[in-house]
Amino acid sequence: MRAFQREFAARRRRQILITALFMVLVVVLAILRRNQPGPVTSLMGVPIKWWLIGFFAVILVAVVVSQRNWRCPACGGPLSRRLNHEFCPKCGASLQ
Numbered sequence: 001m002r003a004f005q006r007e008f009a010a011r012r013r014r015q016i017l018i019t020a021l022f023m024v025l026v027v028v029l030a031i032l033r034r035n036q037p038g039p040v041t042s043l044m045g046v047p048i049k050w051w052l053i054g055f056f057a058v059i060l061v062a063v064v065v066s067q068r069n070w071r072c073p074a075c076g077g078p079l080s081r082r083l084n085h086e087f088c089p090k091c092g093a094s095l096q
C-alpha cells in the first residue's frame, strides 16, 4: 500500500467521523425538540437563538473541516461526496 493510499484511508475515517458526529448532533437536537411541548423559546434553559447560532457554527466548522480533509492525498484535488473512491477524479491516482 502506497503512502497516499494509507493517507486516503485515514482521511476517509476522519470523513466518516465528521459525518457521524454531525448526524448524532442532529438526532440529539431532534430528540430534545420532540420532548419540548409547545413553542420553543429555550432548550434546557438556553435561549433558542444561542442554539441556532451554535448549530450554524457547528455546520460551518463541519463544512470547513470536511473541505480541507476530503481531498486527494496525491494531488490535493477535491473528492466528490462519495466515500468510496477507487481513483482520484482529477489525477487518476489509485486511492485504495
Ligand SMILES: [Zn+2]
Pocket: 072, 073, 074, 075, 076, 077, 088, 089, 090, 091, 092, 093
Ligand atoms: Zn488526485
